[in-house]
Amino acid sequence: MESKVTPPSSTSSTITDNRPAPSRAAGERQPPVHVLIVDDDQPVRSACAEIAASLGFIVHTADSVQTGRAVLAHHPIDIILLDLKLPGGSGLTLLEEVRAKQPDVIVIVMTAFATVSSAVEAMRTGATDYLTKPFTLEEVSTVLERSSQRRVFDVESRNLREKLRTDSGMGGIVGHSPVMEKLYRILSKVSTTSHPVLILGESGVGKELIARSIHQNGPNASKPFIPVDCGSLVPTLIESELFGYVKGAFTGANRSKTGLLAAAEGGTVFLDEIGELPLDLQAKLLRALQEKEVRPVGATQAVPIQARILAATNRDLLAMVETGRFRKDLYFRLNVVTLRIPPLRERRADIPLLAAHILDNLQRQTGTAFTFSDDALRMIVEYDWPGNVRELENAIERACALSSGPVLHLADFPTQVQYHNAHATNPTDTMALSAAPEEIPLGSIAPQAVLSIAELEKQAILNTIRQLKGDKLMAAKLLGIGKTTLYRKLKEYGLGSDASLM
Numbered sequence: 001m002e003s004k005v006t007p008p009s010s011t012s013s014t015i016t017d018n019r020p021a022p023s024r025a026a027g028e029r030q031p032p033v034h035v036l037i038v039d040d041d042q043p044v045r046s047a048c049a050e051i052a053a054s055l056g057f058i059v060h061t062a063d064s065v066q067t068g069r070a071v072l073a074h075h076p077i078d079i080i081l082l083d084l085k086l087p088g089g090s091g092l093t094l095l096e097e098v099r100a101k102q103p104d105v106i107v108i109v110m111t112a113f114a115t116v117s118s119a120v121e122a123m124r125t126g127a128t129d130y131l132t133k134p135f136t137l138e139e140v141s142t143v144l145e146r147s148s149q150r151r152v153f154d155v156e157s158r159n160l161r162e163k164l165r166t167d168s169g170m171g172g173i174v175g176h177s178p179v180m181e182k183l184y185r186i187l188s189k190v191s192t193t194s195h196p197v198l199i200l201g202e203s204g205v206g207k208e209l210i211a212r213s214i215h216q217n218g219p220n221a222s223k224p225f226i227p228v229d230c231g232s233l234v235p236t237l238i239e240s241e242l243f244g245y246v247k248g249a250f251t252g253a254n255r256s257k258t259g260l261l262a263a264a265e266g267g268t269v270f271l272d273e274i275g276e277l278p279l280d281l282q283a284k285l286l287r288a289l290q291e292k293e294v295r296p297v298g299a300t301q302a303v304p305i306q307a308r309i310l311a312a313t314n315r316d317l318l319a320m321v322e323t324g325r326f327r328k329d330l331y332f333r334l335n336v337v338t339l340r341i342p343p344l345r346e347r348r349a350d351i352p353l354l355a356a357h358i359l360d361n362l363q364r365q366t367g368t369a370f371t372f373s374d375d376a377l378r379m380i381v382e383y384d385w386p387g388n389v390r391e392l393e394n395a396i397e398r399a400c401a402l403s404s405g406p407v408l409h410l411a412d413f414p415t416q417v418q419y420h421n422a423h424a425t426n427p428t429d430t431m432a433l434s435a436a437p438e439e440i441p442l443g444s445i446a447p448q449a450v451l452s453i454a455e456l457e458k459q460a461i462l463n464t465i466r467q468l469k470g471d472k473l474m475a476a477k478l479l480g481i482g483k484t485t486l487y488r489k490l491k492e493y494g495l496g497s498d499a500s501l502m
């Protein structure tokens with residue numbers, strides 16, 4: 001046997017062996033397995049080291065708890081053969097430390113026959129296996145081989161879990177662009193805490209999906225996740241929804257109602273469109289978060305609350321703070337951690353993955369295996385998707401509904417998406433534009449080259465609302481934008497309550 005002994009100190013040593021690591025399928029390369037033998041009995045230590053090395057493991061030895069700790073701190077140990085009776089502390093102490101800090105390490109306890117009860121205790125503390133002294137060399141090899149196989153299995157199943165996680169992003173979030181990978185790393189950290197998180201990003205980028213993922217990956221995943229759309233409720237309704245009310249608090253309050261903040265009971269309240277919350281309710285929310293209690297409308301007593309708060313907005317909250325439209329103290333309270341979700345046009349690499357994911361979902365619902373024509377796929381990747389993932393979802397769903405077969409063509413997509421393509425020189429694309437069912441009359445948008453993106457957006461919004469005879473909710477849905485966004489845009493165009501839209 002060709003082996004090398006390199007003792008890191010007088011009481012510990014490392015033996016490496018050049019032969020292949022154990023338990024490998026033919027041709028498959030696994031990383032080497034590191035075994036640490038902790039025993040104060042020198043002959044036992046040497047015998048075990050010899051066997052382990054002959055099986056192809058990289059062997060480290062230690063004669064006390066202290067030395068064992070030092071080896072563990074400096075080497076990637078996979079398996080420990082641990083004597084329970086050691087100088088300078090019981091092996092159980094080391095076992096407990098390993099379980100707390102390195103739960104994946106396999107620990108085999110070695111104990112004298114007379115103290116088999118301590119082996120039972122060790123198994124309870126998390127030992128994986130045990131050897132009763134005196135043991136035969138064969139028993140040592142069997143237990144080591146079994147542990148090594150178990151380790152390979154554990155590593156493989158961990159890799160599989162990781163693959164499943166990353167194949168569909170994290171918690172159903174699709175995307176592998178560098179920005180999304182960075183986001184997953186932050187997500188996995190913030191999920192385990194209970195700090196408030198402020199999620200920023202344009203409409204449809206996936207803010208709610210991310211909030212759900214934080215909740216689902218957190219310690220209170222079994223508790224409720226309660227989304228509250230601060231933008232779509234009138235202020236009095238938000239107040240009674242969030243804080244609750246007592247019977248008789250106002251006309252129609254025939255019975256008391258628990259507010260959502262109290263109903264979460266340790267779960268998560270997701271305050272969507274937080275930028276739309278009126279200033280007086282911002283003050284009330286801040287008080288609730290600071291004092292961890294709410295006073296329902298009409299109540300004299302406060303009710304304790306226990307909820308993690310996640311908030312999201314597509315507005316520039318800091319600018320709103322500067323102009324006095326959002327409370328600074330609430331802003332700082334909410335943005336302990338800020339997650340900024342980039343728009344789809346800044347992570348185009350994710351578009352084909354998302355499109356495939358959407359088609360998969362549709363296949364499950366409809367039983368049809370839809371695919372994209374080359375032109376359609378090119379357009380999908382090139383288009384800017386101002387309504388982000390929601391717009392992409394709606395466009396693909398619509399294309400599936402309109403297509404005459406399983407192949408989705410350019411003409412099956414909404415006009416604004418096709419219009420983008422009309423800038424391209426492909427004549428087929430231009431024909432597709434004129435064949436679209438809810439086309440924008442060409443006259444109204446010519447000359448195309450001089451229209452700004454903002455003007456195009458306005459045209460798309462107004463045309464859609466007109467075609468839907470004023471149904472703004474449906475228009476928002478078709479356009480792939482939130483209804484609050486639609487109302488805000490109309491206000492910007494000076495058409496907040498314009499009947500001429502119908």
Ligand SMILES: Nc1ncnc2c1ncn2[C@@H]1O[C@H](COP(=O)(O)OP(=O)(O)OP(=O)(O)O)[C@@H](O)[C@H]1O
Pocket residue numbers: 172173174175201202203204205206207208209210272314354357389390393481482
């Ligand atoms: N990365 C993603 N992977 C898979 N689906 C996504 C992703 N991002 C968004 N979606 C889907 O897009 C749609 C819109 O997402 P979501 O409602 O979370 O966006 P939002 O930013 O909260 O929108 P709004 O600001 O309008 O409320 C949802 O159907 C969501 O499942």
